[in-house]
Amino acid sequence: MFGNRQSARPVDVSERRGTVDRDHWQSSEAQAHVVELFTSEGCSSCPPADQLLVLADHDALFRTVIPVAWHVDYWDYLGWVDPFASAAHTARQRQYAREWNSKSVYTPCFCVDGQPTRHFSKALKSLGPGSSVGVLEARDSGDGSFRVTFHAQGKLPPALCSYAQRLLPVGLFYLASK
Template identity: 40%
Template sequence: MRSTCLSIAVLSALAAPALATTSQPSAVVELFTSQGCSSCPPANAFVTELDQSHTDVLALSYGVTYWDYLGWKDTFGHPDFTKRQKAYDAALDSGVYTPMLVVAGRHHGPRLTEATAIGTSIPASLKLAAHAGMHCIEGDLPVGSKLALVEYRPGTKTVSVKSGENHGRTLTLTNVVTAVRYKDWSGEPICGLQPEQALAVLAHDSQTSAIIGAARYEP
């Protein structure tokens, strides 16, 4: 992995003055929501407003699947997102519910104030370096930290719900997550990433769910 990263660095030095870097969010808010949950639209709207008014905050929306039986299958839902929420439950003893907002992997609630959402800052210990469509994860993180690589569609998406608890409503969701996978941090850069859409990298403390570093790329 390191040799790949060094090769990219050499090519970058020849082609450009320096590697382009993506942003490091000052705060991270994750929403676990469902299109089949009648109490979720206010939380969806909160995340949309937060994203639009605070460009330094990373807000992500995960569609969970356990309410699909109520008559509407979440069009953005995936079992992996339900598993991520259950991992937070195991770490925070939060229970599994919607809407569930998680701040910096440390705090949770069905609703939050803006001050609470942006009040837990994320250390600038992680970054994404980019060149010619290739990305490297670089950081000053403890070895063994767990990295979540979260792909999402930046901006808002609307869904017209045809049945279930939100029948007849048009829902708006922001930064909809499409995939999540995990890597363990060895202390060496992780290179060769070629995201086709927006990518967030969240570093979790190895003993807790606390987010100790975050970076994002948006095309």
């Protein structure tokens, strides 16, 4: 996940946020907080941020938080090509920048629940338990596809629905790779 800096063990969300068997995964009712880090092997400021994400994985807080590292490719032109970088990760960060009315993108960049934060440690400490939003289920259909259903607890805020739609493909990739 972090190249030669320090390897982090993969996050197993099944341990943290619900139940899983071979063909079926079900979340708990509480919304998990998603922490995204936009980073790059070619960024000299990124190792401390990468380390924060790795160290935080050992914290009890990460029973309610899902950490994700996105390696961007916009620093590759400097000569240190990030082997984990993807144009899709860069596009994801640029989309966020448009939503935040930001004129630029940068690394390291932390986002908590789709919102940027420059004070990651403080943001983590201030996170409370996720609110009860509903149960997400994914079932292997047996034909190489998944059937995903969400049983909402009341009316959900539009921002949460939009954010979930962007993150869902990541979760499905995770389930498919298990």
